[in-house]
Amino acid sequence: MEMKKRISLELRNRTPAEVAELVVDNCRSSDGEIEGLTDEFKELEFLSMVNVGLTSLAMLPALTKLRKLELSDNNISGSLEILSEKCPNLTYLNLSGNKIKELSTVEALQNLKNLKSLDLFNCEITTLEEYRESIFELLPQITYLDGFDAEDNEAPDSEADDDDDDEDGEEGAGPVGEYDDEDDDEEGSEGKEVGLSYLMKDEIQDEEDDDDYVEEEEEEEGEEEEADVRGEKRKRDAEDEGEDDDEDDD
Numbered sequence: 001m002e003m004k005k006r007i008s009l010e011l012r013n014r015t016p017a018e019v020a021e022l023v024v025d026n027c028r029s030s031d032g033e034i035e036g037l038t039d040e041f042k043e044l045e046f047l048s049m050v051n052v053g054l055t056s057l058a059m060l061p062a063l064t065k066l067r068k069l070e071l072s073d074n075n076i077s078g079s080l081e082i083l084s085e086k087c088p089n090l091t092y093l094n095l096s097g098n099k100i101k102e103l104s105t106v107e108a109l110q111n112l113k114n115l116k117s118l119d120l121f122n123c124e125i126t127t128l129e130e131y132r133e134s135i136f137e138l139l140p141q142i143t144y145l146d147g148f149d150a151e152d153n154e155a156p157d158s159e160a161d162d163d164d165d166d167e168d169g170e171e172g173a174g175p176v177g178e179y180d181d182e183d184d185d186e187e188g189s190e191g192k193e194v195g196l197s198y199l200m201k202d203e204i205q206d207e208e209d210d211d212d213y214v215e216e217e218e219e220e221e222g223e224e225e226e227a228d229v230r231g232e233k234r235k236r237d238a239e240d241e242g243e244d245d246d247e248d249d250d
Helices: 003-011 081-086 103-111 131-138 158-173 175-249
Strands: 021-023 046-048 068-070 092-094 117-119
Touching (some): 003 021, 081 103, 103 131
Parallel strands (some): 021 046, 068 092, 092 117
16 A cells, blocks of 8 residues: 555544554555655654655655654665754654664764664664664763663663553552442441341340240149149048048948
8 A cells, every 4th residue: 555545544534733643554655755744744743654665754744743753674774864854852763674884874863862762673783893882972862772771771661661550540540449348348248147147146045045934834834733633632532531431430
């Protein structure tokens, strides 16, 4: 797909002034030049043109808000001075996989005063003796070259950091209240369970006490009946003895 058509599709019913990020990787440029990109993209902050066959940046429009520029895997060999003219606020520039061979070519980036990260990986210039030391000396404003600083400390992944912050925010924002609610629910349910068990225990104890009371009443009634029976028996025995005495007298 041609670059001009690809840019038109990437607009997605937006005006160029509404676009902050534009990715046109793997499309085809005409004669190695940038096409379809104009200074109407005045709010553009991130531009990626990876593997589009560029040989020149001469047609790059003025993009004063551009911070990150991806130009890897093209055929750019020079004319980098246009970057400081058209994109003076660049902080990140990826030129890996291009045809850059000499330190003099990179020297044109000295006017990019805000440049912090430069990538020249897989360019022929990286085979030069003391390549890293020379670049850091030539471009004192940069912190990272090919993903590492002058002490070989790896550059932080800003996108990964942003994702981590988002995940932390998502995990830290909502669940705290949810956990508190769960704890309250658990405490409430435990309290209810304790209260129910306590009431049930009381009811069981009351029933047991009632049973004991019924048993005691039954025992007392049984004892009274036995006493009545014994009394009746003694009465009958006494009457029998009286009758016997009367017969003896006769």
